[in-house]
Amino acid sequence: MSDKQHPLLAIRGLKKQFGATEVLKGVDLDLNKGDVVSIIGSSGSGKTTLLRCVNLLEEYQGGEIALDGETIGYRSGDGRRRRLSDRELSRQRAMTGMVFQSFNLFPHLTAAGNVMLGLRKVLKLPKAEARAIAENWLARVGLAARADHYPSQLSGGQQQRVAIARALAMNPKLVLLDEVTSALDPELVQEVLNTVKGIADDGATLLIVTHEMRFARDVSSRVVFMEQGRIAEDGPPAQIFGAPKNARLAEFLRTTRH
Amino acid sequence: MQAFLDQLWIARWPLWEGLLLTIGSAAGSILFGTLLGVIVGVQLAYAPWWLRLPFRIYVDIMRGTPVLVLILAAYYIPAVAGLSLGPTQAGILALTLFAGAHIGELIRGSLQAIQPGQAEAGRSIGLTFPQLLAYVLLPQAVRSALPPWINTGVELIKGSSLLSIIGVGELLLKTQEVIGRNFMTIQFYVFAGILYLAINIALDQLGKAVERRVGQH
Numbered sequence A: 001m002s003d004k005q006h007p008l009l010a011i012r013g014l015k016k017q018f019g020a021t022e023v024l025k026g027v028d029l030d031l032n033k034g035d036v037v038s039i040i041g042s043s044g045s046g047k048t049t050l051l052r053c054v055n056l057l058e059e060y061q062g063g064e065i066a067l068d069g070e071t072i073g074y075r076s077g078d079g080r081r082r083r084l085s086d087r088e089l090s091r092q093r094a095m096t097g098m099v100f101q102s103f104n105l106f107p108h109l110t111a112a113g114n115v116m117l118g119l120r121k122v123l124k125l126p127k128a129e130a131r132a133i134a135e136n137w138l139a140r141v142g143l144a145a146r147a148d149h150y151p152s153q154l155s156g157g158q159q160q161r162v163a164i165a166r167a168l169a170m171n172p173k174l175v176l177l178d179e180v181t182s183a184l185d186p187e188l189v190q191e192v193l194n195t196v197k198g199i200a201d202d203g204a205t206l207l208i209v210t211h212e213m214r215f216a217r218d219v220s221s222r223v224v225f226m227e228q229g230r231i232a233e234d235g236p237p238a239q240i241f242g243a244p245k246n247a248r249l250a251e252f253l254r255t256t257r258h
Numbered sequence B: 001m002q003a004f005l006d007q008l009w010i011a012r013w014p015l016w017e018g019l020l021l022t023i024g025s026a027a028g029s030i031l032f033g034t035l036l037g038v039i040v041g042v043q044l045a046y047a048p049w050w051l052r053l054p055f056r057i058y059v060d061i062m063r064g065t066p067v068l069v070l071i072l073a074a075y076y077i078p079a080v081a082g083l084s085l086g087p088t089q090a091g092i093l094a095l096t097l098f099a100g101a102h103i104g105e106l107i108r109g110s111l112q113a114i115q116p117g118q119a120e121a122g123r124s125i126g127l128t129f130p131q132l133l134a135y136v137l138l139p140q141a142v143r144s145a146l147p148p149w150i151n152t153g154v155e156l157i158k159g160s161s162l163l164s165i166i167g168v169g170e171l172l173l174k175t176q177e178v179i180g181r182n183f184m185t186i187q188f189y190v191f192a193g194i195l196y197l198a199i200n201i202a203l204d205q206l207g208k209a210v211e212r213r214v215g216q217h
């Protein structure tokens, strides 16, 4: 790879509407390799939608997303832009991992089976190798002993840690985490946050949507404040939480402080 | 009673053949009907409207038509078209088309009942749509469709008795032939009824056992 001239993730002028309502109104965001960026903002500001666009789970009407220099999702030629084929989209989606608020583990597969599916079918690894990688990742999220349990036999916190292992095992360039603790009972939140902190410390590139302000402050290299479909402020945690410039951000922080 | 048992002993081989053909034609049509039904269900759930439409029409016609009419149609229509199907082939064709429509609806329903998060999680690890179907969606849909699928099997066992109309030598026709020789009408109809009941109770139990197993996860 040539010396890094381009950011790992470059979002330019991203616009997204649902029907007549514009949800993203021109978002620009860069992430370099190893960055841990948290997105904060009030409900409905478009945080989830932004992550879903990056993971190509939503179509978008304007702007461009480039991952490691490759424009994803669309191909444009002779003045028109076209959505890529299922096969191309799948290849590009495999470059990013996503962890969902509601875990979304596959209920018919064990913890190891969940982690192995992508390794076997997308990366086409032989079974023994996929199993070894899965066990390794399950051990890293503290679930070595639960490899052969089904999701229904695991607590919410354990399920979410399996989901993190499932995303990370694919060795993605970028991992997207959307409020990964908000479906959890309070006493299970910390184990998942610690797991995320662990993978951040190991150098993974993370784009995190969270309502856990203390966590965002601890783990992030940068924090982004979204407001009504735009990025209103982008800076290091010390600036965002200590000396916010944007008036809406200051107000948001006042109302969410605990 | 002794007279009946004597007659039963005499008629044991034709009745056995009839029983096998009943089970065989039901099993054959549930097998082919399941293959057809999975295709139909996937199209109904995911295909664009212009591709979905013919499948929708097929399902609605099959579900709105009495099985007996389907059987007669499968027997007589190909003959008009110059294609000669034997009665057993025509019968299995009719039951397959019937089962395919019902199973198609079952699969469509269970596919659509799966939370959208499942497909999103599958996509996010990079599965293509066919892989998503094969490894994430269909395994879950098939599990939840299993109990009603067994019911379709019961319907087919019962429906196969209608094949006697076009001369398929299944259990009912063989029973009628036996009665034609010995005139023990009530006894042999009751006997045939008990055999149907026994098969269907066995299927039902199988269904419950499967449901318990699947229900665990």
Ligand SMILES: Nc1ncnc2c1ncn2[C@@H]1O[C@H](COP(=O)(O)OP(=O)(O)OP(=O)(O)O)[C@@H](O)[C@H]1O
Pocket: A018, A023, A041, A042, A043, A044, A045, A046, A047, A048, A049, A050
């Ligand atoms: N599938 C959809 N169809 C229509 N509108 C949608 C859809 N998904 C999201 N929206 C709308 O888009 C806006 C942004 O939603 P989004 O989920 O991205 O917000 P968010 O910042 O993640 O909020 P929260 O903090 O509550 O999760 C909201 O007004 C929401 O109602």
Ligand SMILES: [Mg+2]
Pocket: A047, A048, A049, A179
């Ligand atoms: Mg959200």
